[in-house]
Amino acid sequence: MTLWELHKGGTANISHLCEHLDDSVSTRLVEMGFETDQYIKCLRRSIFSGPLVIQIGDCVYSLEQALAEQIFISTSNNN
Amino acid sequence: MKKILLVGKPNCGKSLLFNQLTGLRQKVANYPGVTVEIKSGAMGEYEVIDFPGTYSLSTMSIDEQVAVEQLTLRVNDDETELVVCVLDATRLERSLVFALQAQLLASKANKPIVYVLNFIDEVKRFGHNIDIDGLANELGAPVYALSARSLDGIAEFKNALLNAEYKNFNPLVPKIPLETTKEVVDFSRALAKTYAINKDVVLKNQNKVDNFLLNSLFGSFAFLAIMFVLFQSIFTWAAPLMDGVETIIAGMAVFITQFTGQGVVTDFLNDAIFGGVGSFLVFVPQIMVLTFIIGLLEDSGYLARAALICHKPLSYFGLSGRSFIPYLSGHACAIPAIMAARTIESPRKRLITMMTIPLMSCSARLPVYALLVSVFIPSDVYWLGIFNLQGVTFFGLYMFGIVTALIISALLSRSSITDHEKSEMPFIIELPSYRLPHWKPLYHRVINSGVQFIKRAAPIIFMVAVGIWVLGYFPMNASLEESWLGSIGHFVEPIFAPLGLDWRYGIAILMSFLAREVFVGALGTLYGMEGADENIAGLAQNIMNDGLPLGTGIGLLLFYVVALQCVATVATLKAETGNSKLSWGLYAAYGVLAYILAFLANALI
Ligand SMILES: Nc1nc2c(ncn2[C@@H]2O[C@H](COP(=O)(O)OP(=O)(O)OP(=O)(O)O)[C@@H](O)[C@H]2O)c(=O)[nH]1
Ligand SMILES: [Mg+2]
Numbered sequence: 001m002t003l004w005e006l007h008k009g010g011t012a013n014i015s016h017l018c019e020h021l022d023d024s025v026s027t028r029l030v031e032m033g034f035e036t037d038q039y040i041k042c043l044r045r046s047i048f049s050g051p052l053v054i055q056i057g058d059c060v061y062s063l064e065q066a067l068a069e070q071i072f073i074s075t076s077n078n079n
Numbered sequence: 080m081k082k083i084l085l086v087g088k089p090n091c092g093k094s095l096l097f098n099q100l101t102g103l104r105q106k107v108a109n110y111p112g113v114t115v116e117i118k119s120g121a122m123g124e125y126e127v128i129d130f131p132g133t134y135s136l137s138t139m140s141i142d143e144q145v146a147v148e149q150l151t152l153r154v155n156d157d158e159t160e161l162v163v164c165v166l167d168a169t170r171l172e173r174s175l176v177f178a179l180q181a182q183l184l185a186s187k188a189n190k191p192i193v194y195v196l197n198f199i200d201e202v203k204r205f206g207h208n209i210d211i212d213g214l215a216n217e218l219g220a221p222v223y224a225l226s227a228r229s230l231d232g233i234a235e236f237k238n239a240l241l242n243a244e245y246k247n248f249n250p251l252v253p254k255i256p257l258e259t260t261k262e263v264v265d266f267s268r269a270l271a272k273t274y275a276i277n278k279d280v281v282l283k284n285q286n287k288v289d290n291f292l293l294n295s296l297f298g299s300f301a302f303l304a305i306m307f308v309l310f311q312s313i314f315t316w317a318a319p320l321m322d323g324v325e326t327i328i329a330g331m332a333v334f335i336t337q338f339t340g341q342g343v344v345t346d347f348l349n350d351a352i353f354g355g356v357g358s359f360l361v362f363v364p365q366i367m368v369l370t371f372i373i374g375l376l377e378d379s380g381y382l383a384r385a386a387l388i389c390h391k392p393l394s395y396f397g398l399s400g401r402s403f404i405p406y407l408s409g410h411a412c413a414i415p416a417i418m419a420a421r422t423i424e425s426p427r428k429r430l431i432t433m434m435t436i437p438l439m440s441c442s443a444r445l446p447v448y449a450l451l452v453s454v455f456i457p458s459d460v461y462w463l464g465i466f467n468l469q470g471v472t473f474f475g476l477y478m479f480g481i482v483t484a485l486i487i488s489a490l491l492s493r494s495s496i497t498d499h500e501k502s503e504m505p506f507i508i509e510l511p512s513y514r515l516p517h518w519k520p521l522y523h524r525v526i527n528s529g530v531q532f533i534k535r536a537a538p539i540i541f542m543v544a545v546g547i548w549v550l551g552y553f554p555m556n557a558s559l560e561e562s563w564l565g566s567i568g569h570f571v572e573p574i575f576a577p578l579g580l581d582w583r584y585g586i587a588i589l590m591s592f593l594a595r596e597v598f599v600g601a602l603g604t605l606y607g608m609e610g611a612d613e614n615i616a617g618l619a620q621n622i623m624n625d626g627l628p629l630g631t632g633i634g635l636l637l638f639y640v641v642a643l644q645c646v647a648t649v650a651t652l653k654a655e656t657g658n659s660k661l662s663w664g665l666y667a668a669y670g671v672l673a674y675i676l677a678f679l680a681n682a683l684i
Contacts, residue, residue, distance in 0.1 A: 024137065024504075025504055025505075027135070027137050027260060028134065028135065028137065028504070030260055030261075030264060031134050031135035031137070031176050031177075031260065031263075031264065032134055032173070032507070033172070033173065033264075035261075035264050043286060043289070044289070044290075044293055046293075046295060046387075046388075046391065047295040048391055049391070050387075050388075050390060050391035051387050051390050051391070051400065051506060053289070053293065053387070053510065055278075055282060057172045057173065057268070057271070057278070058169070058170045058171065058172050058173060058271065058275065058278040058281065058282075059170060059172075059173050059509055060282060060285065060286075060509065060510040061507055061508065061509050061510065062383075062386075062387040062390075062400075062506075062507070062508050062510055063505070063506065063507040063508075064390060064394075064400075064505055064506040064507070066505045066506075067505035067506065067507060
């Protein structure tokens, strides 16, 4: 599933980034903390499919749907 | 001069540290992407250089590329002595990713690097202790813990730089810089696990506040309320201060002219100096109140949230949530706002934002708004019993500018002027911790805004006032209508007749293409000359007695909302877009649109 499908309060681990993503964008995302196995928590979702707010590592980011849909997560092995 | 480079991730306190080291006053604010241009200043025999923050050294947009290329160039510069990488101690993991990349860059250029562990005051407040020596050994470079805000450790750090003490540092094991992104990211994570403050402690307060301010219902309400208070307070809070300034100027006029007796000198002082220049000084308090409120918002950490709240609505108009911050700062002045648009990821959205920023009511329009609003709107009427109607009208004028900008953005984004790029960085923004404002810089900024406003506009207004006065005073003893100025005025009158305005307004509007504030000064001089014995400070009263119709007045207001009467803005647009035709085209197009709106208002209301 993708990050966009994570509900408020839900936690997961990053599985991988969509391979169609522009190289520069995916490198940037990795540097911002979106790397495989990183623990991620959805802090909130906005109405009308607005950007969601997530915590990853020690940072809180807000990102829009188009981007969140390119980030794949797995909810199986988290605490 | 020997150079020291200040680098680090966005919002880690580089510019505040730069200010503390050099004594300068670079813009500091609590959102990522404040600094967009490289700035340098002197510290002893060194030149310190403040860079825009980036998350990494691999680049995304063209502008980031420019920043990173600059950095690479500077690091390799022979004059560069040292790279100082600033770390945010409350966001250690993210800071370290950039830090390790910078280390590689510095070592390739054979330049030493030191680390500053900033925000140590906050770390202490959370009751945490960071093992500085341990971290320094792991990084293989000296680490200085300090707070650029509370000044803890600043003096020691400055000494270490000036005396090159950092050269004495010997790591236990020499550090080999990491090459790949994966290594860098993994090592940052490992270091953060050992040394960083528990992130849940840091983020707890922030998340609590966000529960309110980002709540779908309450958050939208809070957003609208903050915007309303912002625009309403420019009017209400400044009113007593403005009355004060007005009284002082009137008092000075009476006091000084008693020594000059009757004649040309007194006439000149009364009309051109106190009537012309004085009538614009009255508005300085408003500029300062506006700067104060924008400063509060910028330093609180709320702006990144506002960008998030606005992202979805703005995207319907072809803009990004990141357009919000340039739009907001455009209400102080369009020039820094157009530069701030550099942080917008998508080139298309950035261009549209830059093209529409001039529609935000900048502080130079305040005098015009304030004057005309006080002429047409009674001061003692309250809307719904609480909101002063003059304040509400002010809000309406600001909204009119914003709505026009949104409509034009929507049109532009559907047109082909802005070419559709294939790869665009989607919207992502870091939400910083909330902080109480840093009062001292805010105070300086507020004072400075007033001083700059006077410095910039006063000479032009002075010259225009003197010019108008001379043209209007001669030939001696002729009435204003028959003066040289009157003849010029009657020549241009046909242009403004469709707007319902007579030649005096025509002259004032033409002059205001030099700078908008000139409108008030020029009109002040003209009215001062007409009624030599009236109260010179009461320009609004004079216009009221003249009986300008409401529709004409509204037309005039709309004209000033839309017209791009600022050559400096056009120059900035030209520099940032690299397109001279586009910039002057906007100047003309907004002028025509303003004229049409004024015409319609005059004809229909
Ligand atoms: N409490 C505390 N706040 C700090 C400290 N250093 C900086 N700040 C605050 O952090 C925010 C960001 O500071 P800036 O100096 O603008 O950060 P920057 O690194 O220049 O940011 P960019 O120009 O966007 O890259 C401001 O609100 C500062 O007041 C510190 O040591 N302690
Ligand atoms: Mg900065």
